[in-house]
Amino acid sequence: MVLFAFLLLFGATMLAYFVNRRAALSMRAGGARLHSLESFHGLFAALSVLVPVFVGILFWLVLEGAVVDLFMLRGLPAGTFDGLDSGASQLIVAEIKSIAGGRVFGTPEAWKIEAAERLVRYHRIADWLLVALVAITAAILLWVARRSVVEQFRARQGAERIVLGLMIFCATVAIFVTIGIVFALTFETIKFFQIVPITEFLFGTSWEPQIPIREDQVAAEGAFGAIPVFLGTIVISAVALFVAVPVGLMTAIYLNEFAPQRVRKSVKPVLEILAGVPTVVYGFFAVLTVAPAIRQFAASIGVDVAPNTALAAGGVMGIMLIPFISSFADDALSAVPRSLRDGALALGATRGEMMLNVLFPAAIPGIVGGVLLAVSRAIGETMIVVMAAGLIAKMTINPLDSVTAVTVQIVTLLIGDTAFDNPKTLSAFALGMMLFLATLIINIFALRIVRKYREIYD
């Protein structure tokens, strides 16, 4: 039914386009000097039918469920929900809905079946209403649009304004979604801080979120000091960057300036493939290859290390980030104008001097951008860390120890039996909020650095 409404709208849109175009054409054929070309008349008509009706349908679809439910509930026998808490009444509504959907469990009471039948009926009525409304409004809009085809009508400006509006809408969607996410995060975070004091979260040094979820369960009370978790993220990211930044930059410099054409042509695609490997594969690599290798090596020199180490996770994450940094740096270096390279060479600079003194400084903004993006990725990377780093939060900066990361904790906190009103679950939102703030600050920082260098070098 909804599909039919959309088809109807589509048909009306096409009709609007061709009708108005024809009308404009025939006016021109009749010798009138139109302000806008006929295709703009068509476009304007099509858009002025399409956009309002489309938005209307979307609103309808969003609201339909709630309104129909309301009608259905009003028809229930009086006193159905008396003495029930919100959970139990939701359960009843859910049962009625699943009966309406054809999934009947056991033998429900007669009033529930009756309510389900009414629900189905209301939905059918709503659907027909939708189609009828679409047909009527589309017809009205078609008629209005057709009347607009006159000599002086500025259809081009009109169409451009509508398109502009659409573009602004699309541009703001992302922003609004982000704002929505932040709101949700903030909301849950505040709830969390009502249970656990913010000072404990920010300055506590012990992270043990295991709390009893049933009264009869035996478990510790739970501790929510986030410092060890963040420390873990920092250690792993630091290891990753320690690997990725030098290797990535060297790769970029070599490929950009010193590599023969042949090497460049074969290495670049390989790097791009490396960038496309799913992180879960890197995780395998970390767990099955790198971690045992580190352990074995450490054992051979008489050091005992944990099976899960920050070094393994960070090192593999660093490998993952190499193509990221090298391709950013390579682009930045390639963007430096050839005239600068020639200028340095003509002064008798070697290629190394030219790279170090001229190309590299000129490419700094792009390189910094790439590195900071890599930092963001390292902080947000989950899979490798889940697989290779460990789950227990330790207050350590030793990369040979097993640590955990913010993202890992969020995953483990939200997996399995969860209720959204205990501190264990809510703490995931607090961690998420902190992660969000951290990447936000890094990105602001990145933008400022980039802008500062732009000012100097432009």
Next chain:
Amino acid sequence: MYDVPHGRNEVAVTDVKITARNVQVYYGDTHAIKDVNVEIESNTVTAFIGPSGCGKSTFLRCINRMNDTIDICRVEGDIRIDGDDIYDKRVDPVQLRAKVGMVFQKPNPFPKSIYDNVAYGPKIHGMARNKAELDDIVERALRRGAIWDEVKDRLQSPGTGLSGGQQQRLCIARAVATEPEVLLMDEPCSALDPIATAQVEELIDELRQNYAVVIVTHSMQQAARVSQKTAFFHLGNLVEYDDTTKIFTNPEDSRTESYITGRIG
């Protein structure tokens, strides 16, 4: 045909600085320079003229081996500076370029301060033992580039912040700061106003005291004003090479005559 303002065109008795024999340059399959023979003298300004695309820049870039940086470019023949083959295997192009300076058609200051732009060459060649000496070199170079007065109060501001003409003079200062023996200039005045052009021409004439200067120019007047020798290129050939006065008053080849009188180009 062209007036000769300062009597700069008199040819002094000089030594040959650069000798080119049977030089061929190819860009892939394009034959850009065809069998060019020329002798460029020291203490002389030599002008390369000719229509666009005839190979002036290409030939100029052979003299400091800048063509090495172009992958598809191949140079054949024999070019000698002071009798030494510059394409010899043992010659280090980096050292050669320190000796043969170049100024490009488009100003290309480094994204560094004015001071660092000029100090870059002397620094990488270890020409100054201390800061004071470096300061000295920079000031002298900027004065010779006829830009000192304009920038002396803002040596630390970025070179890219100067106007196009100032940038070009900065690039000239940068090139002379390394004290080259030969200075190659590829249309150095194409971005300059008449006043700055006059200053640069003054500078070129002055540089002639110590160096061999080769200048590519599209301005006949400029060639006539500043050079003692002129080479006319056409379609990759060196058509005529002679004293500037001779080329501009009594050219031997009909193509030269047509070009300088504006009939081909």
